Amino acid sequence: MSASVELRSVTMDFGKYRAVDNVSVKINPGEFFSFLGPSGCGKTTILRMVSGFIEPTAGQVLIGDQDMRGIGPNKRPTAMIFQNLALFPLMTVWENISFGLEVRGVDKTTRRAKAEELLKLVELPGVADRFPSQLSGGQRQRVAIARALAVEPQLMLLDEPLSALDLKLRQHMRAELRAIQKRTNVTFIYITHDQGEALAMSDRVAVMSRGQIQQVDVPQKIYNTPANGFVASFVGENNKFTGELTSVSDGAGKFKTDVGEFTVTLGQGVSKESKCRLYVRPEHIGFAGKSKSHVNAIPVTVEDVSFEGNFAVVLMRDKAGRRRSAEVRNDPMNPPPQPGTSTTITFDPDKALVLLDSEAVAYAERD
Amino acid sequence: MTDLIQRYGRGLSWLSIGLTAFWLLALVILPYLGLFEQSFRPYLPVDEIGGPNDHYTLHNYMALFSNPQDITLCLPGKDTIPGSPIYLPDLVVNWPIHLYIFILTIVYSSVVTLIVLMLCYPIAYCMAKVMDPRSLPTFFLLLVIPLWVSELMRSFSWYIILSLNGPLSTLLMDLGILSAPVRWTWGLCGYSGIMVGLIYTYVLFMLFPVYNAMTSLDSNQIEAAEDLGAGWIRKHWRVIIPHCKPGIASGSVTVFMLAASSLLVPSLLASPKSRWFTEVIQQWMFESHDWNSGAAYAFLLLVVCTIFVTVMMKLFKVGLSDIAK
Amino acid sequence: MRNKFRHSALLIYCYCFLALMLVPLAVMGGAAFNDSKFPTVLPWKGWTWRWFVDLYNDDTIWQASFNTLIVAIAVVVMSVPIGTAGALLVNSLKGRSRTLLYALMISPVLTPGAVIGISTLLFWFKFNVPAGLHLSVFAQVSFIAAYVMLMVLARLQSFDSALEEAALDLGATHWQSLRRVLLPHLYPALAAGSVLAFFQSIENFNATQFTRGASTTLTVYVGSKVRTGITPTINALAFILISITVIGALAYEIRRRRIAARAAEAEA
């Protein structure tokens, strides 16, 4: 069983502070849906409204087409995995897992069996009688998942559950979570500020800033065609250029900056009058040596090269003194330029996006 | 309020409101009201109650500020130990006698609280972080043994111990440390006996809350502090004490209040110089039969101590919210 | 290494403290065997059992002890839920109302026992409730609940309220979440509070004195003896209580060590 969730013009005020501003979104049954955004963007507030710990100031929260107003958290078909996991320290692992069943009056033998079964599901057998404090971080994570699954929720709510884990474990758990979600086919709502997590696991992602949703789409679209400057700079890296559109025609145009004029592709809703900037991702930047034949070329000096394994990041400075970066595949036959050398970087017009610039961008940059 | 209902639901919220209301209304406020009202009326013979003389007045409260008396202030260092070498000039003031007793009660209660805190802190730390947790129940059990014996008997044993021909003097003389017996209750301007008794009687009221707070401190935090090169003073001052502040605050409030309102200890372990404010209240009530003045003094003690505690908490930057975070 | 040294010093300090706590009891216990009508160890007038015999024959003391126990249990049963409820309530309030409520709650701690006793007696009298041990219970609960409240409050602040949310989220009712999540967290404070309440009740003198009616509790009995002179009968009773506790503590410790040793053996 999995449920759909719909937020209809939901607003949440804490005193004078508006945490969530008129958000509408529909999440399909069985979907792995992420809210991605910097801290303070309102994503946790959305999760707490769905779980029922707080009631929205305005608007509706629907789970499976049913309005949830006035229904307490213990009456909603949701299960939450808390940021700090919130495992009951004074209960053993199996008691933690079967707590949801215990409060439903399930007898002890059944509960124990169910707990063991779930422990197997999360690949953690043999720890049933330990206390949470006796487990490692990753093990606790699995217990929290098992505990949430035990109540067979139609909707799982996950509040940055992986943030406390180390990198390796985090990556492993991503795959695990995704697998569990597919296996159980429960709707997952996942809150994170880690774009990698959101992109890797989700069916769809909502990028949030200042209480508003900036873009809802599948991960590829979020990354490749960000709706605005905020999404572009929050999700992934970008070389940003300030300047102005000099000519516009049919989704393309010319963008003039202090390091030259470039042929660009226009993003959503961009017109000649709009406030906008040019965004080019590091991996779309190539090296042209000293030749300047490419349509979009900028002379730069290489400052540093950092080797990351399968790729390398080249840090450069353009003639206006701004830092630029490029990502190149690790290819021993074709090594990146050495620090100190002068070279020219190029990028294709269809990879150079001019996007609407809003105050959200400034906000994201400050972060 | 909404927070309460959100956290505990309607039923439990009303239950806790109900229980608290029963406590505060039926056991505290309403019973006190009668006496409180009485404290604003003069003490009159029964047949004059309700008569022309029976009117509201602050007289009973103002009595605290009447009856000035020349008092030679006892300064620390002088008169504390028989034959003390330090000479300080006598400082004579003309203060209302009950006000003077009141101030002394507050001062000595504060000192007692401070000493108790200093005694307890290392023990609480030791119990929470050093001692084998399996030994704790035994330690606890032994600690509470004195509680089996009533405060009166405990204070009385201290009276025996500290008296002129008591075991302490005898022991020290046998050891050759003292050449003549000493009345140990006479020290510290005549309040040493009372202070020993109060410390002994109320020390556990500090130990338990501080220990409680200490157990909730993650040992990792202490290790982190050590790891960052904090010396032990800094470790306690910057990490452990701030964490235990609520426990310390709640323990200090309890001990201070208990000490200030203690009656048995100050009357049993008194020296010829000491007087405790509760004894004055007791005297109003039971020697002078003047419940009106007694009640007025009792409420004064209540109000002033509450104010004092609030001010001290402000001064040390512990809010009530720290106690109840 | 330095830590180890410091820890040993701390432990030694703890045991010294414990020993000092027990010194007056040694004096008291010794007096129980001194053949002197006045309960002191000095001057020593010879060994005697007579105070234990007197104790055995003193019906009033036994009746008073029984009353004391009944009152103490009733006080624990009432003040622990009341104090806990009060702590939960204060904890959920903010600002002025919290300060006011808190001040009200601790005010009975500061109120002289005689005032508590007299006001309780007069108040219930208006409802035709006669004096008796039940009023002593009320009078004692009025301030003992405040101690419990303080202890629970201190413990509450280390509670992670996400645990309550987790319980609710898993479908627990508020009551279930209280019973299974919050209360277990509060157990140490509740246990300490109960112990404190019990002992506070046992030794309460002033409030009980005025509310007890014709019944007597142990402390009131001892208090009334002060006027004519305490005899070591009281010390004999104290000695018995202390001995039972010490023996109990030692037995527990020995048993624990034996079990621990056996477990260590089994592991090795």
Place this chain on the structure above:
Amino acid sequence: MTRLTPSQELVRAARMSRRSLMKSAVALGAVGFAAPIYSTNALSSSGEMNFEGWAGYDDLKGKVFPAFEKATGIKVNFKEAAEQDTMLADAKTAVQSGAVDVTEPTINSLPSWSAEGVIQAWDLGKLAPGNYLAGVPGAEAGGPADVDGKRMWVPSCWGTEALTFKKDTIDGTYGKIGLADLWDDKYAGKVTIRAHSSLSAMGRVLDAAGKLPQPWMDSYKDEATMRKLWDIALAEAIKHKKNVAQFWSSENEAQGAFRTNGAELGLTWDSTGANMAAEGFGFIAPKEGAFGWSQGFVLLKGAKNVDQAHEFAKWISSAEGAAAWASAFKANPVGKGGIDLMDKAVSEFYAAAYPGDALSKLWWWPAQPAWWLKTRGEYADKWKSA
């Protein structure tokens, strides 16, 4: 494996014995809420009376009440109070509840009791006023026991506050030792006294020495005079404060002062003297005359067993009853012929304490009205904290 925290240990332990724990908790709860039922209040009106009197005199319960019950068939329900003040406090509430019929205050505090309106007059027709020894306060009509011509108080026993001294070091011959000795420099740090009695003692010493502007007895007349005289006594006493080893306020404290706190001379109750007799202490009336106290019965308003109460007071005035009562208190009997039936040790002790003209010099505590008690309290505070 991580070590369990204490709370986890506790949970473990609790879990192991949860069932028994629950059971005992429930049992405790039941007992707790049932506790009030135990405090039964036996109020009935035939063959019983409710008496609230002094605590700590075991012979009352052991001997006196059984003897009275044997003689009259009336059972005494005895409530013990440590202090007279407690009795008055209880009397204030008993006026309405009728829980107490008779209590036993001292005659000097009768004005407070009467002013509080808690007592009613005795019916002399139901008593035997002729039984009382002459000279005992309140024995005769028109004495301090009468209020508005009605007898509010009848005596039960009497005693003194006089000098207890250590025989080794102090010559306690009657006529040589007096109240002035309490203030003598040679007894620095060796004297135990009651705060307010000692001021009266000082007042009487000064009075005898002619150092007061008017007689000490005048200090009982009005507050202004009292303040004038007591200021003088207080100032003089403070000069000799170093004499005080310990203030006493109860028998226990007085005994403690002598036994362990190094006091060698004291102005104490006679019972203290009697209790210390076996330990090398003597008890003697000071040459200025001992302070005399006299306690007796008052009938509370709202008493439910009035007849039985009269029967009781009457029996205590008989030779047998007076002797029994005085023996229990180790004090002096109020009924004619009582002294002959007394415990020999007790009567001998008193004979030794009041040789020669000592009995005729007895200085009975005058009646103490409310304003006097209040002012006395203030002076006691000043004296103690000086």
